[in-house]
Amino acid sequence: MTEKVVVVGSGFAGLTAGALLQKEGYEVTLLEAAAEWGGCAGKFRRKNFTFPVGATLGMGFEENGLHRKINDSLSIHSDVLPLETVMDVRIGDRVFPYFTERSRFLSMWEKEEPVDALRIMNFFNEVWRIGQSLRKHMLHYPVLPPKSIQELQALLRGFSPMSVTLIPYLGRTLGFLVKKHRLEECHSFIHFINGVLMDSMQTTADKCELMMGATALDIYHHGAFYVRGGLFRVAEDLVSSIKENGGIAKKPREVVSIQKKDHWVISDHRGNEYKADHVVMNVPLSNIKTLLDEKTYREIQPSLKKKEDPTKQWGTFTTYLAIKDEAVPREMNLFHQVMVNPKLEPSGANHFFMSLSEKGDHLRASAGFRTMTVSTHINLNEWQTQEQYEQQSKVILNSVTSKLKQLMPGIDDDHFMYEITGGPRAWERFVKRQGGGVGGFPQTKENALWNAVQHRTKVDGLWLCGDNIFPGAGSIGATSSGVHVARSISGKKLV
Ligand SMILES: Cc1cc2nc3c(=O)[nH]c(=O)nc-3n(C[C@H](O)[C@H](O)[C@H](O)COP(=O)(O)OP(=O)(O)OC[C@H]3O[C@@H](n4cnc5c(N)ncnc54)[C@H](O)[C@@H]3O)c2cc1C
Missing domain, CATH: 3.50.50.60 (FAD/NAD(P)-binding domain)
Incomplete structure (x- = not known):
């Protein structure tokens, strides 16, 4: 049956x-x-x-990627645009393009941080080596700890001589590698990796488990994608x-x-x-x-x-905008990670992720318009009362709109068609994330x-x-x- x-x-x-x-x-x-x-x-x-x-932001649509393999087995085709620049990482007034291609990415660091460039290069080369080795395991979908023959086989299939080189990294955080390469004082580098880790691993380098962190810093170099629609x-x-x-x-x-x-x-x-x-x-x-x-x-x-x-996870405050395309600079990338003030924490009004629809993506907006989703990490304990809620929403919204005005110099109120926001209660109500943890x-x-x-x-x-x-x-x-x-x-x- x-x-x-x-x-x-x-x-x-x-x-x-x-x-x-x-x-x-x-x-x-x-x-x-x-x-x-x-x-x-x-x-x-x-x-x-x-x-x-x-x-x-889509990942896993490359050859052998997670979504690609699932799609292939189900005969699904996803219309995706591979990104040469995953995102612009904006730290204060500086911009660090996150190039998919590794050599281009390292050249960017050479240009931006010439004094620390060699150590940054060594850091990423080590992280990527770990990431590549883990990827061999991930391709077989291992489960930890394995509890059936099938799960043990999946774990063993990923083993190669390179796997042994992972042993010294067990039980450490990514902060270990930051220290090893003497990069604690290279502030732009720290903000860069922390921003990326917050978005993917929900924590910063000093606390992020090393293997997971290495996977996160390696993954975009296998491909990052805009999914049309x-x-x-x-x-x-x-x-x-x-x-x-x-x-x-x-x-x-x-x-x-x-x-x-x-x-x-x-x-x-x-x-x-x-x-x-x-x-x-x-x-x-x-x-x-x-x-x-x-x-x-x-x-x-x-x-x-x-x-x-739920408060053991971050919450999010999201802003949804529909804007006239004429306000968007021609060469503007689709994804931006913004750290407003590098001296403050990568969360709340100080740190957000902006995603713009592709020009001409009519599944997102009709001709002449674009839509945008902006999300930030919030500490749910600080959003418990109505007063806190209103106050925090206002601060974040102001921060987002003033950054937008900086990135799109000609934009004014006439260019905005919609401005909708969602805090923890909206996430609880619409996608049932009880307590707002996401x-x-x-x-x-x-x-x-x-x-x-x-x-x-x-x-x-x-x-x-x-x-x-x-x-x-x-x-x-x-x-x-x-x-x-x-x-x-x-x-x-x-x-
Ligand atoms: C603001 C934000 C931005 C993000 N950006 C990215 C990004 O750019 N790239 C990326 O890869 N990831 C991103 N993520 C993470 C990603 O979206 C989530 O981790 C992932 O989608 C979660 O999937 P899930 O399977 O855990 O289920 P969920 O997305 O949590 O979905 C669970 C579903 O179950 C339903 N449900 C719950 N209870 C019941 C019930 N009792 N009966 C019936 N249905 C129920 C809910 O309504 C919901 O639809 C982002 C997350 C957030 C919040």
């Missing part, structure tokens, strides 16, 4: 697991609480404008794949309870019940308690490693690798995936966890 799988949530992780399993012959039902697919990588619309809610199209293609292969995908359908009986019984907010052999929970850890029956929750709670408090746990030694929460639970047929689950952090981590779930359920390699 065909096994039934209910996937709760249509983030990248749930969609990946659902699409791979449906293709493999399982009966998949995907239930999404929101009006849109894709969670933090979803979208919303206002008239002719489409705004990606969160994720905008937005990353949500990848999510929507995965939904189509589920449906085309005979599965069911429903929204808005908020799951309100998951109970273990002789089968799993999943109930949605309309009172519908779904029976399943497997439940895949693509929800943040903070949401789990309210969904599971008490006995099941008690059984899995120890494996959640006390990570259900992006996954900071990849510190306490949260990364062996210390991450695993996709399998002690309870038969109950699986977890998403950016809170190993390997964690961002859409690539979330997608990998979806692959792990699909592999564990099916017992097959799949991709």
Whole structure:
């Protein structure tokens, strides 16, 4: 008899697991609480404008990349633009283009920091060597610690003589390499890597687990991509794949309870019940308690490693803009990371990530217009009262608009068609990130690798995936966890 799988949530992780399993012959039902697919990588619309809610910068679409391999196995084609410059990293008034090509990237440092350039070059060469070695492992989707023959094989397949060279880096943070190359005093370099790590690993070099940090600093050199229309199209293609292969995908359908009986019984907010052999929970850890029956929750709670408090992650404040194209300088790159004042922390009003739609991307905006998503990390503890909320929103919005005016000198009020903002409450309401925690746990030694929460639970047929689950952090981590779930359920390699 065909096994039934209910996937709760249509983030990248749930969609990946659902699409791979449906293709493999399982009966998949995907239930999404929101009006849109894709969670933090979803979208919303206002008239002719489409705004990606969160994720905008694509990775893994290169040969052998994560999304490419999944797409190939599901016969999906994503319309992506490979970026020569991943982003402009703006530190105060200085601009550091993040070139995909490694030699160009190092030449940029030679020009910008001639005194430290050799040590910067040595730092990156070492980081990239680690990154390349880890990539060989990642290509096989290893799970830590491996608990089945299949998982052990996946781990062993990645081993090469180079793997042994990783041993001295175990148990360290990226700060170790910064010190080793005597770069603590090269402020632009520190701000540069910290900014990049905050966006990908949710923490800075001094706290970032070394292997995860090296992966983050290596990944863009394999390819960074603008997805035409937005990353949500990848999510929507995965939904189509589920449906085309005979599965069911429903929204808005908020799951309100998951109970273990002789089968799993999943109930949605309309009172519908779904029976399943497997439940895949693509929800943040903070949401789990309210969904599971008490006995099941008690059984899995120890494996959640006390990570259900949403404030252990960053929150985000996002600004969505629709602007007239005439205000955008011709050569302006699509992605910008901005550190307003290098003397302050890389968060809040001082540090944000700006993504602009490509000129002529009519899936995002009609002719003559562009849309923009700007996001910043916020400390959720500082957004608990109405007063704090209003005050902080105002400060961030001012900071974003004044930077925009600097980057687009001719821009004035007439050029703005929309200005919409979203704080932790919006993230809770629209994509069910309870408490507003987003992006996954900071990849510190306490949260990364062996210390991450695993996709399998002690309870038969109950699986977890998403950016809170190993390997964690961002859409690539979330997608990998979806692959792990699909592999564990099916017992097959799949991709
Ligand atoms: C502002 C911002 C910018 C980002 N930028 C980037 C970027 O540029 N590049 C990148 O790679 N990553 C980026 N990320 C990270 C990336 O978007 C996320 O890590 C990833 O999309 C999370 O996927 P997920 O599988 O964990 O699920 P989520 O995105 O959390 O989706 C889970 C889904 O489950 C649904 N759900 C929850 N509870 C229920 C329920 N009870 N019943 C039914 N459905 C439910 C939710 O509505 C949601 O749609 C960004 C994140 C944010 C917040």
